[in-house]
Amino acid sequence: MKHSAYFCLWNYMDTKNISGDNSQHRLSSPMVSTALHGDDNAHSSDQDRFIDLKNDVAFKHIFGQSVFMIDFLNDLLGRDDKIAAITYNPTQQVPDFKDEKSVIYDLSCTTDAGEEFIIEMQYKPYNNFRNRALYYVSRKIASQLSDDSQKRKFRSLEHGKGRELTRSEREEHRYDLPPVVGVYLMNFHLENDNPRMVRDVMLTDTLNNNRVFTDRMRMFFIELPAVPTLAEDCKTGLEYWIYVLRNMENLKKIPFTDEKPLFEQLEEKARFYSLTPEEQELYDAIYDKHWVYDATIRYVEDEAKRNGHAAGRAEGRAEGLAEAKLSVALNLKSMGLPAEQIMQATGLTLEQIENL
Numbered sequence: 001m002k003h004s005a006y007f008c009l010w011n012y013m014d015t016k017n018i019s020g021d022n023s024q025h026r027l028s029s030p031m032v033s034t035a036l037h038g039d040d041n042a043h044s045s046d047q048d049r050f051i052d053l054k055n056d057v058a059f060k061h062i063f064g065q066s067v068f069m070i071d072f073l074n075d076l077l078g079r080d081d082k083i084a085a086i087t088y089n090p091t092q093q094v095p096d097f098k099d100e101k102s103v104i105y106d107l108s109c110t111t112d113a114g115e116e117f118i119i120e121m122q123y124k125p126y127n128n129f130r131n132r133a134l135y136y137v138s139r140k141i142a143s144q145l146s147d148d149s150q151k152r153k154f155r156s157l158e159h160g161k162g163r164e165l166t167r168s169e170r171e172e173h174r175y176d177l178p179p180v181v182g183v184y185l186m187n188f189h190l191e192n193d194n195p196r197m198v199r200d201v202m203l204t205d206t207l208n209n210n211r212v213f214t215d216r217m218r219m220f221f222i223e224l225p226a227v228p229t230l231a232e233d234c235k236t237g238l239e240y241w242i243y244v245l246r247n248m249e250n251l252k253k254i255p256f257t258d259e260k261p262l263f264e265q266l267e268e269k270a271r272f273y274s275l276t277p278e279e280q281e282l283y284d285a286i287y288d289k290h291w292v293y294d295a296t297i298r299y300v301e302d303e304a305k306r307n308g309h310a311a312g313r314a315e316g317r318a319e320g321l322a323e324a325k326l327s328v329a330l331n332l333k334s335m336g337l338p339a340e341q342i343m344q345a346t347g348l349t350l351e352q353i354e355n356l
Helices: 004-015 022-027 030-037 055-063 065-078 131-144 147-161 167-174 237-250 262-269 277-310 315-333 340-346 350-354
Strands: 086-088 105-111 116-122 180-186 197-203 211-223
Touching: 055 065, 055 105, 055 277, 065 086, 065 105, 065 237, 065 262, 086 197, 116 131, 131 180, 131 211, 147 167, 167 350, 180 197, 197 315, 262 340, 277 340, 315 350, 340 350
Parallel strands: 116 180, 180 211
Antiparallel strands: 086 105, 105 116, 197 211
């Protein structure tokens, strides 16, 4: 069976008697449910459930529709000059140099005012995530200086002036760059000891009362777990969005439709049946990987606690954690998961994984 490898963690999960949201999360994927129960009709009977917006396929399915993206960005920015229209950009940023790698964003768009946005959904923690976020924005800014981008800008200016630009005018406008904004939605806290729902990061002059130095680069870090637990505690349009992003797959009905009528459209568009058959298959595959990742983390934590408690000392806890990580890594490796994903799930090095 395609998903039989997931049983290596199922016995562990089942003995923990998981209940509540975790149990719902575990069984909400049609493929996992079918693998566990052998129900050939599970997929079709579950078509009207809500998709999980933390899943890449679902995220792009919803926010790849401009009506939802525009509303979300306007709630995030909170400005009087609302975004009225956007144009989606290619999600692959081709390298500027021979040995440089391409960058692939989840979504990228340009507003009617010329601002460029990068929108990323990050399901699990990532080493040096802040630096990666900065790199993404920097690459987008650098791309504005490419020959093609410069030619388009100069043509637009020449069209407005009705004449060809002089050399000095070209130099004057070469670094007249539009703002680039990175929006990073995270299913984790950026700092566990300092959770924040939204972090708004810009370049500032620290010796001048943190006055904004330039608005050409800006990053929003949105921590989904920091949203209020109860829907009634959400008061702003942005909180409505973050609550739905955090909890969509467990909802029976989309809240906030009185405050935000657009969510009536979201309630229809976010059903599983709204995905194409190809999207449904990819959605399930990604969802199952998320489930395995969550199960792995809980297994590692519980095994470390059990072994540490038995040893009764810090060394015992460390040994228990190391043994649990190696055991889980071996299981994940047998599933055929890439070494990079195993490294992210367990914290082991590439050499440790290759030597298993």
